[in-house]
Amino acid sequence: MKRTLTVACTLLGSAWACAARAQNPSPMDIRACTAIESDAQRLACYDHATGRVNLPAPRKRTDEGTMPSVFGHDLHARAVVDQAKPAVAAPLSLLDSRWELSPEAKLGTFNVRGYKPVYVLPVFATSNQNASPHSPNPLNTVTTPQQLQNIEGKFQLSLKTKLWQGVFGDAGDLWLGYTQSSRWQVYNSRISRPFRETDYEPEAMLVFDTHYDVFGWDGRLLGIGIDHQSNGRSNPLSRSWNRVVADVGFERDGWTLMLRPWWRIPEGGPDDNNPDVSDYIGRGQMQIVREWGGQEFSLLLRHSLRGGSRSHGAAQFSWSFPMAGNLRGYVELFKGYGESLIDYNHNATYLGLGVSLLDWY
Numbered sequence: 463m464k465r466t467l468t469v470a471c472t473l474l475g476s477a478w479a480c481a482a483r484a485q486n487p488s489p490m491d492i493r494a495c496t497a498i499e500s501d502a503q504r505l506a507c508y509d510h511a512t513g514r515v516n517l518p519a520p521r522k523r524t525d526e527g528t529m530p531s532v533f534g535h536d537l538h539a540r541a542v543v544d545q546a547k548p549a550v551a552a553p554l555s556l557l558d559s560r561w562e563l564s565p566e567a568k569l570g571t572f573n574v575r576g577y578k579p580v581y582v583l584p585v586f587a588t589s590n591q592n593a594s595p596h597s598p599n600p601l602n603t604v605t606t607p608q609q610l611q612n613i614e615g616k617f618q619l620s621l622k623t624k625l626w627q628g629v630f631g632d633a634g635d636l637w638l639g640y641t642q643s644s645r646w647q648v649y650n651s652r653i654s655r656p657f658r659e660t661d662y663e664p665e666a667m668l669v670f671d672t673h674y675d676v677f678g679w680d681g682r683l684l685g686i687g688i689d690h691q692s693n694g695r696s697n698p699l700s701r702s703w704n705r706v707v708a709d710v711g712f713e714r715d716g717w718t719l720m721l722r723p724w725w726r727i728p729e730g731g732p733d734d735n736n737p738d739v740s741d742y743i744g745r746g747q748m749q750i751v752r753e754w755g756g757q758e759f760s761l762l763l764r765h766s767l768r769g770g771s772r773s774h775g776a777a778q779f780s781w782s783f784p785m786a787g788n789l790r791g792y793v794e795l796f797k798g799y800g801e802s803l804i805d806y807n808h809n810a811t812y813l814g815l816g817v818s819l820l821d822w823y
Contacts, residue, residue, distance in 0.1 A: 558682070561669055561683060564671060573623060575622050577620040577640075578641050579618060579818050580618060580819045583816035587812065589810075592804065593610050596807070599737060614645055614658060617644055619643075620639070620641040635669050636667070637687075640663070641662075641663040643660070644659070645657070662692055665707070672684045683720075684708075684710055687707050691803060701806060717751070718750070720751075725745070741772045741774060743776075744766050747763060747765075748762070757784070760821075775798055778795070780793065780795075789819065792814075792815075793813075793814070794814035795811075797812075
C-alpha cells in the first residue's frame with residue numbers, strides 16, 4: 463500500500479497530493495522535527511525526513527499572490543516543489559513549530575509536545591504571602607491564618623498532544639492540553655513542608671491555520687476550546703472554574719502575539735467557590751513573546767474588562783536564556799491578582815528564579 467501511494471504521488475508530481483491522501487501523514491519536513499519533545503519520536507522524524515529526495519518548498523505568503531484563502535487550504539494555492547531545483551526550506555515560525563499549522567509542519571497525532579513553560583524555580587518569593595485565603599462564599603473563607611513562609615519553591619509541567627488532525631477535511635486540528643503548577647513550602651520545616659497550592663488545568667482546543675494581515679502582523683492561528691481549572695482541595699480552600707476560551711495568534715519577525723478572551727461557564731449557588739473570580743483573574747489576556755539571540759522574553763497581561771471596584775488585573779514578565787544544552791535559565795516576575803487559584807483575589811508581587819526545559823508555545 464505504501465509503495466502504491468508513493469508511485470501515485472510521483473505520477474502526480476506533487477508532494478501535497480500525497481499529504482492530502484494521508485489521514486495521519488508522516489513528518490514531511492525536517493524543520494518540523496525540531497518541535498518534537500520525545501527523543502525517540504524526533505529521531506524517527508529525522509530518519510524519515512532525510513530519506514526523501516526533495517523537501518516541500520516553503521509556502522508563499524499572500525503578498526506574493528499565491529494564498530488568497532484566509533485558511534490557506536486551497537490546493538491550487540499551495541507551492542509545488544521544483545523537481546529540477548529543490549527549494550531550500552525556510553525555518554518554521556514559533557507558532558508553526560509549536561502548533562503544526564502549515565501542511566509541511568504536520569506530524570500526525572499523539573505526539574507529546576510542550577505547551578506552556580516547563581520549569582523548576584527553587585526560589586519563588588513574595589513579601590505578601592496569602593495566609594488567610596477568602597471568598598464571598600463563607601464556606602470558602604479561612605478563619606485561622608496559616609503559618610506560611612514568604613519564600614517557597616514552584617514548578618510547572620505543561621504538555622499537549624494532537625488528538626485529531628484534519629477535523630474538517632484538511633482544516634482544523636483538535637488538541638488536548640494539560641498544565642499543572644505547584645507552590646511548595648519546601649523550606650518551611652515548621653509545618654512539615656506542605657504544598658501550599660497546586661492548580662490543575664486540562665483543556666481541549668480546536669486550532670486552525672489562518673493567513674491574513676493586520677497592521678503588518680500575520681494572523682496565523684485561530685482556536686476555540688474549553689478549559690477547566692481547579693486546585694483539587696476541600697473547603698474552605700477549594701477553588702475552581704470552567705471557561706470557554708478563544709485563541710488568536712499573530713506573528714512577525716521574531717515576535718509572537720497571542721490574544722485569549724474567555725467566558726466563564728456560570729455555576730451559581732452554594733457550590734460556587736469563587737463567584738467573583740472573573741473580576742480578579744479577568745475575562746481575557748494578551749501575551750507577547752520576543753525571541754532574540756537565543757533568549758526568549760514574554761509579557762502577559764490580564765484584566766477583568768470592568769471599571770470601578772471591579773477593575774483588577776495582573777502582569778507577568780518572564781525571561782529564559784541558554785545555559786547548557788537544553789537547560790535554560792528562567793526568571794519570572796508577577797504583579798497583581800491571581801498568581802494561583804487560591805490567590806485569585808489576592809494582590810501580591812512574586813519573583814521566581816530557576817531553570818526551564820521548554821518555553822512558551
